[in-house]
Amino acid sequence: MRRLAARGWPFFVLGALAALLLALVLRPQWFGPDRHIEDGALLDRRLGPLARPWTGDLPDIRAGRRFLRVLVSYAHPEFYVDGGDLRGLEYEMMRAFEEHLNAGAARAARAQDKLALVFVPGERGELLAALGGGLGDVVAAGLIVPGEPEPGLAYSRPYMTGVALVVVEGPGAAPLAGLDDLAGRTVYVEAGGPGHDAVADLGRALEARGLAGVRVRRAEDYMRAGDVLELVQAGVWPRAVVELHLARVWAEALPGLRVREDLAVRDGLALGWAVRAGSPELLRALDAFAATVRQGSFLGNVLQRRYLAPEALPGAPPGQEDMGRLREMEPYLRGAAERYGFDWLRLAALAYQESRLDQGKVSPAGAVGVMQLLPATARAAGDGADIATPEGNILAGAAYLAHLRDEVFAQAGLEPAARMNFALAAYNAGPTRIQQLRREAPDHGLDPDRWFGAVEHLAARSIGRETVEYVLGVNKNYFILAGLAGYMARQEERR
Secondary structure: OOOOOOOHHHHHHHOOOOOOOOOOOOOOOOOOOOOOOOHHHHHHHHHHHOOOOOOOHHHHHHHHEEEEEEEEEEEEOOOOEEEEEEEEHHHHHHHHHHHHHHHHHOOOOOOHOOOOOEEOOHHHHHHHHHHHHOOOOOEEEEOOOOOOOOEEEEEEOOOOOEEEEEEEEOOOOOOOOOOHHHHOOOOOOOOOOOOOHHHHHHHHHHHOOOOOOOEEEEEOOOOOHHHHHHHHHHOOOOOEEEEHHHHHHHHHHHHOOEEEEEEEEEEEEEEEEEOOOOOOHHHHHHHHHHHHOOOOHHOOOOOOHHHHHHOOOOOOOOHHHHHHHHHHHHHHHHHHHHHHHOOHHHHHHHHHHHHHOOOOOOOOHHHHHHHEHHHHHHHHHHHOOOOOOOOOHHHHHHHHHHHHHHHHHOOOOHHHHHHHHHHHHHHHHOOOHHHHHHHHHHEEEEEEHHHHHHHHHHHHHOOOOHHHHHHHHHHHHHHHHHHHHHHHHHHHOOO
């Protein structure tokens, strides 16, 4: 089943990862400027030891390892893949840092003394722990420089100052008159981002003045600022707190968001890079380099204009124009869900990802209808349903998904959420392919029973970005469509 609707989701563009070091524990793979990945097995033999914990400083790296591991998190505008090419503000700054470190070796024409960077992607909230555990040497992920660094960590001089955490309201949320209006209200923040502590501190300050506190809700671990704001824009969540420079970018891409620059939960912050406290030489190198990319510098201005300027509008998430289709398809989705033991909104989320709930869609490969089924697949697992009708198409798609969940991924030990994610991946890319990736996962130090943060990285490398985006998209659609369903229910109650 190929995804028909080109949704966009630029902040989760993972590509074929033809030049990435995949996952915190996945084997590192080196790439140079504008270079595609070399033979994977050869790189495994050459760089496999770099995946093991190691805590040396810059002189130790120069003396023997000669690879600097940069811990990053997939997110636009910081680090992502576009058309098979690596992009992002943090990516380009780190590549410039590589050139900075190698300037002396280049002048001496001693290529053997040059360092190369490998990028180690992971969940944002896990990167500092991975750094402390020796799984990387630098964290470059839009980090707020704290007043008091965590034990064992140190932060570079800032490359961006004047950073603020501001309230962003959804189109349907009642505008706040001031921060005091957050008393008793719910605010959503990015997991692993700076918003949680800032909002929690605000809540405690309100309580100290006799007001109600603020309910802080973390988004799912795989969601970044753009995802959080997408759900706010869709009306699923009323408001969020994110970094102002990111809110400005996403407000251009998600019409209706209100970026409350007048409601800063915290301001005067700065962005920098983190290293272990036991790496003073690396920290000194980063401090010297920061001056070349800070705000006001030529390169810093170029990169910030490139990545913090308004981007092209991403594919529209579910909106009110989809409510009619959801209402029309709801009886069929509910019937199929009840028959095969699914949450009907999960089926709706899959159907939206496949076709935007449009029975008239036909893919170039011949997949048809709401669930984008190939006739052969429907005959094999569709329980005789007529996929030319919306009801039959949804029933056949649910039957196939149930087959994947209950037979293909029936192994003991799989958590229900992971089983569903593997079934979704197989719905998109085929069960044989996904099972093969699970078998390969232990060879790469990955958990074969976990999709997010594990097998998805192998899928990105072996299949490309579509399947990774597909599973993410269905999960995000679930949140959005659940919000729409709640909205529809409230509308019915008012009639």
